[in-house]
Amino acid sequence: MKVAYLGPSGTFSEEAAVRLFSDADTFLPQESMDDVLQAVSCADVDKGVVPIENSIAGTIDTSIDGLLTYRLFIEADVIFPISLNLIGTDHCSLDTIRRVVSITPALEQCRALIRDKGWACDRVGSTAIAAKVVMERNQPECAAIASKCVADIYGLKLIASDIQDNKRNHTRFIIISRNSHLHQHQKKTMLLVTPATEHVGMLASILNVFATLSINLSWIESRPTGEKLGEYRFFIETEAGYGSDPMNKAIMILRTFGHEVDILGSYSTKII
Numbered sequence: 001m002k003v004a005y006l007g008p009s010g011t012f013s014e015e016a017a018v019r020l021f022s023d024a025d026t027f028l029p030q031e032s033m034d035d036v037l038q039a040v041s042c043a044d045v046d047k048g049v050v051p052i053e054n055s056i057a058g059t060i061d062t063s064i065d066g067l068l069t070y071r072l073f074i075e076a077d078v079i080f081p082i083s084l085n086l087i088g089t090d091h092c093s094l095d096t097i098r099r100v101v102s103i104t105p106a107l108e109q110c111r112a113l114i115r116d117k118g119w120a121c122d123r124v125g126s127t128a129i130a131a132k133v134v135m136e137r138n139q140p141e142c143a144a145i146a147s148k149c150v151a152d153i154y155g156l157k158l159i160a161s162d163i164q165d166n167k168r169n170h171t172r173f174i175i176i177s178r179n180s181h182l183h184q185h186q187k188k189t190m191l192l193v194t195p196a197t198e199h200v201g202m203l204a205s206i207l208n209v210f211a212t213l214s215i216n217l218s219w220i221e222s223r224p225t226g227e228k229l230g231e232y233r234f235f236i237e238t239e240a241g242y243g244s245d246p247m248n249k250a251i252m253i254l255r256t257f258g259h260e261v262d263i264l265g266s267y268s269t270k271i272i
């Protein structure tokens, strides 16, 4: 099996992919999340691993929008604790840092410290690229925000650990594939609901369907349709498996109301 993830070596995505797919033959690190989705879509790999949301920074739009762009499905999800660290060259210390380098969600997870210190931010494609950039720049005023393991990979030193806004920082990753393995007896289902028409109380009426059927929602995200300003569709993750009675009824009722309902996956959270 071939698995793609956001690289290079030392990213959190790599850690997630390696732990999820201990039996994979080949891991293919990619330059961006979009490249991961594309690699799955054009069958360069069998599966991809991408982050979808973080407890501090929120939803990672590239991942959820990419599911639609490339017509991909979610096969499972997994939640990882994320510890972010300041990593710099030998002459770098907390007093010398003026700029931090990282991927946007990691910078957002450390907003409080960055604001307190008045540091400038340089955005790059991943936490591991940040470490590589800091190594190449070789300046005491520059530090990467990344995992501890990148310090060893790029010959850098750890300057401060656990610098994210709070200690209970978690990122949820999803495994994506080209096929919709809609197995029964899963715990959750991800739906994409595109409302029929815009009217007062439209979202409330959609949500009411789930409330009436006692289906708990674990995640909801609105994204623009891209057609017209103010027009949205909704990613809704339910705590009911595809094929279960309440889920069948919810889908049937929503479709009867004229809403478009796509099933983006039915899965259970992996514990690793």
Ligand SMILES: O=C(O)C(=O)C[C@]1(C(=O)O)C=C[C@@H](O)C=C1
Residues within 6 Å of the ligand: 006, 010, 011, 012, 013, 014, 051, 054, 060, 082, 103, 105, 106, 125, 126, 127, 128, 171
């Ligand atoms: O850059 C990385 O190391 C990644 O795997 C990406 C990513 C993300 O974009 O959310 C994954 C987990 C952490 O939240 C920080 C960064």
